[in-house]
Amino acid sequence: xxxxxxxxxxxxxxxxxxxxxxxxxxINHEQxxxxxxxxxxxxxxxxxxxTSDEVATMMALLKISRSQRGRANVDDYVDASAYMAxxxxxxxxx
Numbered sequence: 846x847x848x849x850x851x852x853x854x855x856x857x858x859x860x861x862x863x864x865x866x867x868x869x870x871x872i873n874h875e876q877x878x879x880x881x882x883x884x885x886x887x888x889x890x891x892x893x894x895x896t897s898d899e900v901a902t903m904m905a906l907l908k909i910s911r912s913q914r915g916r917a918n919v920d921d922y923v924d925a926s927a928y929m930a931x932x933x934x935x936x937x938x939x
Contacts, residue, residue: 864915864918865915866911866915866916867911867914867915867917867918868914868915869914872912872914873914873915875913876910876914877906877907877910877911878908878915879908880906880910881903881906881907884899884902884903884906887901896935896936897935898931898932898933898935898936899904899932901928901929901931901932901935902928902929902932904924904928905924905925905926905928905929905932908921908922908925908928909921909925913923
């Protein structure tokens with residue numbers, strides 16, 4: 846898939862099904878920001894790094910946020926579970 850095809854596919858997704866599945870884009874991203882701000886409260890201090898397991902946890906939070914908006918989508922729950930499993934494995938490996 847070349848860059849033009851990727852951009853066309855992305856346009857299809859954000860202008861079609863994703864809006865229906867995840868609800869209003871602005872509201873969805875505002876809620877994700879709220880979740881991430883709470884999660885990152887201590888991490889936003891100077892010289893504090895975000896770890897790989899925390900990235901996976903934040904991605905689960907994104908999926909949790911999406912599950913609260915728009916049309917019900919089982920993928921949000923499956924993906925959130927997968928991200929938490931990844932986070933647990935990464936945390937255990939640290």
